[in-house]
Amino acid sequence: MVQYHDVPSAEGSGPVDEAAGSALRVCVVLFRWSGTELETATGESGHIPWDRPHPEEPLGATAERIIRRWAGIDAEYVEQLYTFSRSGGGQREIVISYLGLFAPDTFDEGQRQSLTWTPAAATQAVDDVERMVLEYALVRLQAKLGYTNIAFHLVPSTFTLSELQHVYESILGQPMDKRNFRRRMIASGILTKTDQTRRDGSHRPAMLYRFSEQDDHTSYLTPPWQSEP
Amino acid sequence: MVQYHDVPSAEGSGPVDEAAGSALRVCVVLFRWSGTELETATGESGHIPWDRPHPEEPLGATAERIIRRWAGIDAEYVEQLYTFSRSGGGQREIVISYLGLFAPDTFDEGQRQSLTWTPAAATQAVDDVERMVLEYALVRLQAKLGYTNIAFHLVPSTFTLSELQHVYESILGQPMDKRNFRRRMIASGILTKTDQTRRDGSHRPAMLYRFSEQDDHTSYLTPPWQSEP
DNA sequence: TCAAAAGTGTTCCTTCTACACCCATGT
DNA sequence: ACATGGGTGTAGAAGGAACACTTTTGA
Numbered sequence: 090m091v092q093y094h095d096v097p098s099a100e101g102s103g104p105v106d107e108a109a110g111s112a113l114r115v116c117v118v119l120f121r122w123s124g125t126e127l128e129t130a131t132g133e134s135g136h137i138p139w140d141r142p143h144p145e146e147p148l149g150a151t152a153e154r155i156i157r158r159w160a161g162i163d164a165e166y167v168e169q170l171y172t173f174s175r176s177g178g179g180q181r182e183i184v185i186s187y188l189g190l191f192a193p194d195t196f197d198e199g200q201r202q203s204l205t206w207t208p209a210a211a212t213q214a215v216d217d218v219e220r221m222v223l224e225y226a227l228v229r230l231q232a233k234l235g236y237t238n239i240a241f242h243l244v245p246s247t248f249t250l251s252e253l254q255h256v257y258e259s260i261l262g263q264p265m266d267k268r269n270f271r272r273r274m275i276a277s278g279i280l281t282k283t284d285q286t287r288r289d290g291s292h293r294p295a296m297l298y299r300f301s302e303q304d305d306h307t308s309y310l311t312p313p314w315q316s317e318p
Numbered sequence: 319m320v321q322y323h324d325v326p327s328a329e330g331s332g333p334v335d336e337a338a339g340s341a342l343r344v345c346v347v348l349f350r351w352s353g354t355e356l357e358t359a360t361g362e363s364g365h366i367p368w369d370r371p372h373p374e375e376p377l378g379a380t381a382e383r384i385i386r387r388w389a390g391i392d393a394e395y396v397e398q399l400y401t402f403s404r405s406g407g408g409q410r411e412i413v414i415s416y417l418g419l420f421a422p423d424t425f426d427e428g429q430r431q432s433l434t435w436t437p438a439a440a441t442q443a444v445d446d447v448e449r450m451v452l453e454y455a456l457v458r459l460q461a462k463l464g465y466t467n468i469a470f471h472l473v474p475s476t477f478t479l480s481e482l483q484h485v486y487e488s489i490l491g492q493p494m495d496k497r498n499f500r501r502r503m504i505a506s507g508i509l510t511k512t513d514q515t516r517r518d519g520s521h522r523p524a525m526l527y528r529f530s531e532q533d534d535h536t537s538y539l540t541p542p543w544q545s546e547p
Numbered sequence: 548t549c550a551a552a553a554g555t556g557t558t559c560c561t562t563c564t565a566c567a568c569c570c571a572t573g574t
Numbered sequence: 575a576c577a578t579g580g581g582t583g584t585a586g587a588a589g590g591a592a593c594a595c596t597t598t599t600g601a
Contacts, residue, residue, distance in 0.1 A: 110339030111371075113412065142340075145405045148412075172401040172414050176374045183342065183377075183412060185401050251580075268582070269564065276562095291573035292578040480553075497555070498591065505589095520600030521552040 111174075111181040114139050115151040116219070118170070118226035119160065120209065121191040122243040122256050129223065130204040132159055135215045137222060138204070152187040161202050164189035165242035171225055175218050186222040188229060194245035231260055238279055241300040247283055249295035250274065340403075340410040343368050344380040345448070347399075347455035348389060349438065350420040351472040351485050358452065359433040361388055364444045366451060367433070381416040390431050393418035394471035400454055404447050415451040417458060423474035460489055467508055470529040476512055478524035479503065 116139035119130040132138045138159040142151040149167065156164045170186040196202075207213075209227060214220035233239045240256050254270050274280055281301040286294035345368035348359040361367045367388040371380040378396065385393045399415040425431075436442075438456060443449035462468045469485050483499050503509055510530040515523035 110341050111412075112339050142403070142410070144408060144410065147405075148401065148403045169400065171398060172377065174371070174377045176376075179373060181371070181373065183340075183414075185412075249580085266565075267580090268566085271581080272583095273563090288572075289580095290578065293571035293580045295580055478553085495591070495593085496553090497593085500554080501556095502590090517599075518553095519551070521550080522554075522598035524553060 111183050113141050114182055114184045115142060115148055115155060115187065116184060116222060117152050117155050117159075117164075117167075117187040117189045118223060119156065119164065119189045119191065119204070120226075120230060120243065121196070121206065122193055122259075123206070124193060125259075127209040127243075127256075127260055128206040129209045129212045129226075130159070130202075130206050131212065132204060135205075135213065137214075137219050148185055149187075152189070155187075156189050159202065159204050160189075160191065162191075162195055165192050165195070166190040166239065168229075170222070170229055173218050173221060184218055184222065186226065188226050190239070190242040192242060192245055234260055238277075238300070241279070244300075247285065247297040247299050249287060249289075249297060251295060253298075340412050342370055343411055343413045344371060344377055344384060344416065345413060345451060346381050346384050346388075346396075346416040346418045347452060348385065348393065348418045348420065348433070349455075349459065349472065350425070350435065351422055351488075352435070353422060354484075354488075356438040356472075356485075356489055357435040358438045358441045358455075359388070359435050360441065361432060361434075364442065366443075366448050377414055378416075381418070385418050388431065388433050389418075389420065391420075391424055394421050394424070395419040395468065399451070399458060402447050402450060413447055413451065415455065417455050419468070419471040421471060421474055463489055467506075467529075470508070473529075476514065476526040476528050478516060478518075478526060480524060482527075 116137045118137060121128050121130075130138060138155050140151060140155045140158070142148060146154075149169070152167055152169070153163065156162075156167070166189065168188045170188050173184040173186065175182050175184065212223055214223050230239070234257060240253065240260070243256055244253055250271050251267075253274065254265060254267065257270070258264055279301055281299045283297045283299055285297045287297055288294040345366045347366060350357050350359075359367060367384050369380060369384045369387070371377060375383075378398070381396055381398070382392065385391075385396070395418065397417045399417050402413040402415065404411050404413065441452055443452050459468070463486060469482065469489070472485055473482055479500050480496075482503065483494060483496065486499070487493055508530055510528045512526045512528055514526045516526055517523040
C-alpha cells in the first residue's frame with residue numbers, strides 16, 4: 090500500500106499558471122562492465138552527466154546528446170527512469186533521469202571521455218537527488234535482469250558464457266549455478282554460438298557467443314514510442 | 319535494441335541555461351472498476367485530470383492534489399509513470415504522468431466529482447501526448463497485474479473471488495481458469511476469508527474475502543522514497 | 548425442477564534447483 | 575603433472591495449465 094502524506098488541499102480549481110516555468114535537468118546514469126565489476130560514470134565535480142534540453146529537443150534526444158558529449162559515443166541502450174523534483178529557495182528543478190548502458194568494446198578506440206568510472210556500489214552521490222537517481226538506476230537494472238535481455242548491452246559483441254554469467258552475478262550480487270545459467274541462456278534462443286574460441290589463460294579456451302538480435306524484449310514496460318512528439 | 323535517431327550533437331559543453339523554464343503538467347490517469355469493466359476518468363473537455371505543481375510542491379503531492387480535486391477523494395494507489403515532453407511554437411511543456419487507482423466503494427458517498435468515467439479501452443484522447451499517456455498507463459497496469467497485488471486496489475474492501483477474477487480478466491483481456499485462479503490467489507497468502515457471504519442472484523452466495531494488508535509488493539520497480547526531497 | 552454462479556482436485560507437463568566430474572590448455 | 579577455468583547431465587521439487595462435476599440459492 091503506497092501511502093502518501095497529506096498535503097494541504099488546493100483551494101482554487103483550474104490550472105494555476107505559475108509565473109515562471111521550472112528548470113529542467115536531464116541526467117543519465119551510465120553503466121559499463123569493466124570486465125570485473127559494474128561501474129558508473131561521473132562527470133565534472135562528481136555529478137552524474139547531465140544537461141538541459143535545448144528548445145524543441147525531445148527529452149530522449151537530450152539524453153543521447155548528454156551521453157555523446159560525455160562519453161564520446163552512443164550508448165547501447167537508453168531508457169527513461171524516473172522524474173524527481175527538487176525545490177528550495179523558491180526555485181524548482183525537475184530532474185528527469187535516464188539509464189544508459191555501454192558495451193566495453195565500444196570504448197576501445199580511446200576516445201577522450203570526460204568521465205570517471207567507479208564501481209557502481211561505491212559511487213558517491215553529490216546530493217540527495219543524485220543519490221536517489223543512482224540507487225534507483227541500479228534497482229531498475231537489477232530488476233530488469235530478471236525478465237529482459239538487458240545484460241547483453243553490457244557485454245562485448247562476442248563474449249563467453251562465463252563472462253555473461255559474471256555480469257549477472259555481479260549486478261545481482263549473488264552467485265549462480267553454471268549449468269543452470271548456461272541452459273537457461275541457450276534455451277532462451279537469444280544466443281548464437283560463433284565458431285571462434287578465446288584463450289584466456291592456462292586452461293581450456295571458451296566458445297564465443299553472439300547476441301542474436303531478433304526478439305529483444307528488453308524494452309517492455311517502457312513506452313514503445315521512442316521520442317516524444 | 320532501443321534505437322534512438324540521430325540528433326545534431328551539441329556544440330558547446332557545460333549546462334546551457336535556457337532563458338525561460340518549461341511549463342510543467344502533472345496528469346493522472348485514474349482507473350476504477352465499474353463492477354463490469356475497467357474505466358478511466360476524463361475531466362473538463364475530455365482532458366486527463368491535470369494541474370501544474372505549486373511552488374515547492376513535490377510532484378507526488380501534486381498528483382494527490384489533482385486526484386482530490388477532481389475525484390473528491392484520495393486514490394488507493396498512486397504511482398508515477400513516465401515523463402513526456404511536447405514542444406512547438408517555441409514553447410515546451412513537460413508532462414509527468416501518474417497512475418491512480420480507486421476502489422469502487424470509496425465512491426459510495428456520492429461526492430460531486432467533476433469526472434466522466436468511460437471504458438478504458440474506448441477512452442478518446444484529446445491529443446497525441448494524452449493518447450500515449452493513456453496507452454502507457456494501461457500497459458503498465460496490465461504488466462503489474464502479473465507480478466504485483468495491484469489489482470486489490472481496484473476492488474472493494476470486501477469482495478468475492480469471482481469479482482477479483484473478473485477484474486483480472488477484464489484488464490488482461492483474456493479469460494482465466496477459475497480453479498487455478500483461486501488456488502493461486504489463496505496460495506499467495508494475501509487474502510483473508512471473512513465469515514460473510516454475499517447473495518447476488520438466484521444462485522449460491524459467495525464467500526467474501528478481504529485483502530490482508532501485510533506484504534504488499536505492489537510498489538517495487540518504483541522508488542521506495544515517497545516524496546521528493 | 549431449472550437456471551446460474553459458487554466452489555472444489557487431480558493429472559500432466561514444464562520449469563527450476565541442486566549437485567560432481569571430465570576436458571583442454573599453459574606452465 | 576598440475577592448476578585453471580570450460581564444459582556437460584540427471585533427478586527431484588515446484589509451479590502452471592487443462593479439465594468436469596457437485597452445491598446452494600431464487601424463481
